[in-house]
Amino acid sequence: MLTVNDDLLDPEIIQNPSPYYKVLREQHPCYWNERWRGWVLTRYEDVYGALHSPKMLADRITPFFKTRLSDEERERFALTYEVLHSFVVFLDPPEHTHLRRIFSRAFMPRAVATMRGVVESYVKDFFDQWEGRSSVDLNRDFAYPFPANVIASIIGAPREDVHRFHGWADALTTLLLAGVGEEQRMDRAQAALIEFKAYLRCLYDERVKNPRDDMMSWLMEVQRNDPTLTPDDVLHSCILLVNAGHETTQDLICNTLTTLLQTPDQLELLRQKPQHMKTGIEEGLRFNGPLKGTMRVAGEDMVIADKPVRAGDRILLLMGAANRDPAKFDDPERFDATRYPNLHLSFSHGIHFCLGAPLARMEMEIAFNELLRRFPRMELTSPIQWDPRILGRSIVPPINLRLD
Amino acid sequence: MQQRKLVRACVDPDLCVGSAMCVSASPGSFRMGSDGHAIYVADAVDEASALDTAELCPVSTIQLIYEE
Numbered sequence: 463m464l465t466v467n468d469d470l471l472d473p474e475i476i477q478n479p480s481p482y483y484k485v486l487r488e489q490h491p492c493y494w495n496e497r498w499r500g501w502v503l504t505r506y507e508d509v510y511g512a513l514h515s516p517k518m519l520a521d522r523i524t525p526f527f528k529t530r531l532s533d534e535e536r537e538r539f540a541l542t543y544e545v546l547h548s549f550v551v552f553l554d555p556p557e558h559t560h561l562r563r564i565f566s567r568a569f570m571p572r573a574v575a576t577m578r579g580v581v582e583s584y585v586k587d588f589f590d591q592w593e594g595r596s597s598v599d600l601n602r603d604f605a606y607p608f609p610a611n612v613i614a615s616i617i618g619a620p621r622e623d624v625h626r627f628h629g630w631a632d633a634l635t636t637l638l639l640a641g642v643g644e645e646q647r648m649d650r651a652q653a654a655l656i657e658f659k660a661y662l663r664c665l666y667d668e669r670v671k672n673p674r675d676d677m678m679s680w681l682m683e684v685q686r687n688d689p690t691l692t693p694d695d696v697l698h699s700c701i702l703l704v705n706a707g708h709e710t711t712q713d714l715i716c717n718t719l720t721t722l723l724q725t726p727d728q729l730e731l732l733r734q735k736p737q738h739m740k741t742g743i744e745e746g747l748r749f750n751g752p753l754k755g756t757m758r759v760a761g762e763d764m765v766i767a768d769k770p771v772r773a774g775d776r777i778l779l780l781m782g783a784a785n786r787d788p789a790k791f792d793d794p795e796r797f798d799a800t801r802y803p804n805l806h807l808s809f810s811h812g813i814h815f816c817l818g819a820p821l822a823r824m825e826m827e828i829a830f831n832e833l834l835r836r837f838p839r840m841e842l843t844s845p846i847q848w849d850p851r852i853l854g855r856s857i858v859p860p861i862n863l864r865l866d
Numbered sequence: 867m868q869q870r871k872l873v874r875a876c877v878d879p880d881l882c883v884g885s886a887m888c889v890s891a892s893p894g895s896f897r898m899g900s901d902g903h904a905i906y907v908a909d910a911v912d913e914a915s916a917l918d919t920a921e922l923c924p925v926s927t928i929q930l931i932y933e934e
Contacts, residue, residue, distance in 0.1 A: 514884055514902035559886070559890045560890075562885075562887070562890070563887065563890050563891065563922075566887055566922055566924065567922065803880060805880075809883070811883050811884055811902075812883070812884040812885070812886075812902060813884070813885055813886050815883040815884065815885040815924055815925075816924075817924060819924060819925070820924065820925075820926075
């Protein structure tokens, strides 16, 4: 048996994780990564099982703060802990159930449908600005600003404030999705949280006087009828929303379009037959979804693939590997825009299934239909360099496209 | 509103993502099966609550079945 590389940020693995995933799936389905200090799961069945298991805890914030920080740091970053600890993605039942239910009302498919017109007009605006240009940066000129604009509209923030969201979301993403060599990332994240929360507080106070048809107002409506929900819950949930809906969608756009540009027959298929766009987008999610993995903490001792996992152990669930498991997907290394069914795990599964999935799907469908229709000659003119991250899968900008 | 009577709800196990939203919204009507998917288990049907629950499903996979 070959030795397994424990460096999850090894440039070769970052550029093309597939061969690494294959070795783990086939030879070490439950692998102890000494360098990362945790177990790594790669088979579809095991990742799926872990996402559905009540013994797998989503709160990895508390163990981190309790065991990895000094007393002094714990005190200094108390606010960061407080905010992160109230994020529904890091909660376990019963707290999770309560907050999730409230939150999902603001994100239910019907509410997303009311956003359709807003999304359509943003997409049109952005691509109008592409007309007549010979080249663009996909990231800077669309993928980066577009989801932030949509999220700002959902929350009810004015469009001229969107640029501020970027900095706040970047700081938090760096903390949560583990950038490397970022010594100051906790300080940066905390500074961003303080500013962001103060900003949202102003918006909140304004809505108390003048409720509107936006998510801040809906959440406040729920809060008025539910004494267990505090104004902080509303503010923190908005911070989570901006963060969750920002970079993930940005990466999904970039990853999917560049994959298509490198698979010209599939791009052409979607251009000729836009009725396949829905399955094409699901395939984009499966093939190069914005998150390669997510983390859980074992809630009790258990055995996974014959390995003894102890209570408190960290577990990395590699959805990226599960999504290419031949036991679940035929010809998994092939991008097939018509693949159906496509039960990928890129939105997670179980009680933490992405609340924003209906929104992301709608944003993608509208954007890609418009993009493929209006710029049929689009070509990729810069090399694809993947950013070294453990959980995220993101392309280093710029992503240059020639349009004519 | 139509006159037809709602007889039951059903969850498509292939589409269900196990978010358990229906179980938290209507614990009497839905429960999670051992495979991690929701199952409709109610004896009596409350139309308002069924509609409300169907709307909360993040993948819109709760189907309401009306009497013909």
